[in-house]
Amino acid sequence: METEAGRFTPGEVRTLASLAETFVPGVDGAGIGELAAQALVRAADPGQVARLRLVLRLLEQPVANLVTAGRPAGLTAMTIPERERLMLRWAYSPIALKRSGFQALRKLLSFLAYSAPGADGRNRLLGEIGYSTDDPPTTAQPTAVKPTVIDRMPGGQPVRLDADVIVVGSGAGGGVMAAELAAAGRDVLVLEAGPAVDETTMPRTELDAFSRLYLNHGLLSTWDGSVSMLAGSAVGGGTVINWMTCIDVPGQVRAEWAGEHGLDGIDGPEWDRDRAQIELEIGVTDSPFVPPKDAVILRGATALGWQAGTIRRNARDCTDCGSCPFGCPRGAKLGGLRVHLAAAVGDGARIVDRVRVTNLITEGGRVVGVEGNVLVEDPASGMPALARHGDPTSAQVRRLVARAPQVVLAAGALRSPAILQASGVHHRAVGRHLRIHPVPVVAGRMPEPVDMWRGTMQAACSTQFRDAGPGHRGYVIESAPGHPGLLALTVPWDGAQDHANWLRNSRHLVGLVAVTRDGGEGRTTLTRAGRVRIDYRLDGDGVRTLRHAAGSMVRLARAAGAVEVMAAAAPILRHVADGEDEAARFEAFVARVEAMDFGANRGTVFSAHQMGTIRMGADARDHAADPRGRVRDVDGGIIDGLYVTDTSTFPTGIGVNPMLAVMSMARRVSRTVLAEGRARG
Template identity: 25%
Template sequence: MYDYIIIGTGPSGGNIAHNLFKAGANILVLEAGKLMNKKTFPRTEADTSARLYWGGGIEFDTDAKMGFLRTRVVGGTSIVNQCLLDRFDDIAFNDWKAESGVNWFTNEQLAKHYDTVEHALALHTFTANEMNRNAQLFTQSCDKIGVKWGYLRKGQSDCAQERGNDCMACLGGCHRDSKQSSYAGYLRDDIAAGLNIQTETEVTQIVHNGDTVTLHALQQGKPVTFQAKNIVLAGGAFGTTKMLLQSGFKKQLPALGKNFSTHPQFMSFGLFNEEIHACKGYFQTVASKDPILRQKGYKLENVFAPPISAAMLFSRTGAYHQEIMRNYTRMTCIEVAVRDENAGEIKVDNKGKLTIDKPFTAQDRRRRDEGRELIANILTNEGAKKVYASPFSVGLHLMGGSVMGTNSAKSVVDPEFRVHGYKNMFVADSSIYPNAPGINPSLTIMALAQKLSDQLIVANHGI
């Protein structure tokens, strides 16, 4: 009988597993994906999509207008994202408080948990001499037209830029263990020290027995069962919500599956006469940091895409497609990330398959269109001959579905991270986000996980 079973190893599960393991708890960690490391992460873009993501690369909403990228690997999303670590601002926390009724959603209340996480990871704030040409053009144009921008802060230890390393390669997992994923930052050393982790194990049903919880799972396709005094669900918005839905908790928790948001991202490419090589060096160092855009509900990110993804983002094929791809090295890219309304719903159909309703509301559309227009101005102002706005929307930040709140009719998880009515079932991942913060969610996921870890250790739950 384990004290705790932690399901999922992303920014939340990795942090909690690390803290409980260090505290001496008898824990088991379950992960649906495989354990990979810097030697075994995929080395090609195609292999990355196939091997690291659910659905063989991408999942869709029911209308197939939005694609979601959801990872399946030890370390979860933190393996493939850019590890951009920002604290939330008062706007985000005030909106969370208003929606959830949870009064500790403040920067002051979470400061010590942010501090703990930031102290544990190697952080780097970019500087002017680390910008590539894509970033230089973005910031020059922002300065001219009066859009405020700032340098990003990334979790990284040694990216070997002085030796010519290109960080776009780490979108398939960092081959240097520089990126501060929950694997490199927490789990790698814990696994070496004996952390009990079982991979390729997908939990299919949660049975609550009062003082204990039984988990039914498929391990490489074979049924297995585990039992613990407590469980911590850390499968992210889709994973955690799916486990609760398919275990029948919707009857007691009417809000289960609701309030899904995802910061939909829309990329626009600018074609320049000069060679840009936007995929070289640090390929994401700056973003808009403009209070006006923050109030308007969107931000601009200076990004780029590897070839298959870039090809996918342009809807056309044939000669038109080839003309665009021929100019790949002369393209820059900016995306608008919309702070979307939490109008989505996560469901499970009668075959046990996830279905995602994600209406793109009038407000979302207005924010996207305004952002795109500003991007076009930024690009043409700096000399872009042509601007290509991709029609595709991608959701990378999967949030909500099991939201936190004081009212069990409108939320799933209480302010102490317990599933309403279940004293030994905890959730602290992005599924508890009451609404979209409009800020990269990773650091706050880890801060919330740190708060739960501290709570569990202090309460001595089975430790």
């Protein structure tokens, strides 16, 4: 019989428990194994779940393990040291399925071990590593954004709504679009797949935040698991959980968009005016705080003679508590929830949360609305109501039909193309040209405590290599704030004790990441289950850029005084700063880092920015939207009444955090939506 974990058998859950005990010494394997099974069935595509179940069965095959581990026994029958040896063989295997299975399970189980509370509500490991956080007070003035109440009982007739304009998605682009249209007197309906939260209901723990506010409940990756991804899924989108880094699109990129892609006005005063207005609205200012982890960047850059400085951010009355990835309970983060959506609601806009738009409604060749599923929740638990006990894939829904003469897609670079694909909009560029800003990871162990989870998430950066140069496409070096769960899945695993030692030293670790400008051709498609499949491969220039960035980051960490430097590779590359020959050994270490293997599931790669899947441009064949955000059909003609304004419109990657760019682009597209709406009368 199957457990409440869903489609995982009791034997498979036991294997997950054994793996948890192998990866993290002393953890409650049974509890973590059950949580992992529940998380996978809830968040992963059925095809991915089936592949991981195959991996679990392979691990229990005695004959297969005789070849790999030298003993004819299943994983659960092995001793912990034997399991470790088996897992290391899988980690470095030439067989892609073994590497991807190892990485997917190791990352998930490590994250849960360092983020999930035990039976007593506490996590023993967090105390062992010295993790503690401030608990900021909730603001006395929570946001005025309250979702429209609709009938969420399952079955029955569809919920029917009408508006002048429907905005699908409420993140950086959707929020600005809704505010601009509502201010102009349009009847705006915003449909958001994620939940509505305000300052009184923001998560206070890492696991709760990932479960509630992140796309796929935080379990988002490329199909092969080689790139772990982060994206928001809540009213306010990524602006609720991002790190508030405000950097404009580099001039080199704007010139490329104007010259090579035909985006008129992008490289001139029109864009400058839009960006300036956005900065005014969200209160962009220099960070008044420079936490120890960010001081490392400034100190290292100064020692190397590199360009560096503080980062501007959208905050007011910030207490520097470090809870940005969980949402801001104080209301200091001036994102879409606090600013643009609040303004839109004040001007009469309606927001309906927990509605996943599935397809467009078309009549006579023009778009006249959308259809979607309203998530039905159990009032007692707040979890999706289940049609069959224990099977989260059967979450009950009620259909929604919303009609409007204009529809704006702002669901992000992963969901917006999925809606087009499900609706039969098959322009050749839809879902293609995916850019993800691949991020390599480096850590430095400092002699003094850094507490990378405290303080402003990102307060400083080095722009020394922002523009493309010899051997790289361009990147910005930033700090990587790390609460324990995210840190545990990021640190490569070269054995349980080695991994545990890195976590025990986490108070002294500073994480560095490089937001790289990629040119590889990723793609999004729909699976049989209707979920988004993400495929991505680094091209040669992309690999060279990651290597260049990793080499720069280890140099910066060492120059700032790190006593040990680690590059997140498989196996880990590390350098300890001691001995008379330290300088020569360090140069040899840098050379190894600059030759890192970034093949699938080898070097650690993250993405927090996904772009380009409905890219804008003048060429009707190569761009799925025109320069003003109007979506094109398969023949390149404009689809009447359909627009797009999120990161999917970016013709290329930009090499910096995209929030300012998305908001500025939304102002640009809003003028087209308003003008065409007025023309309709």
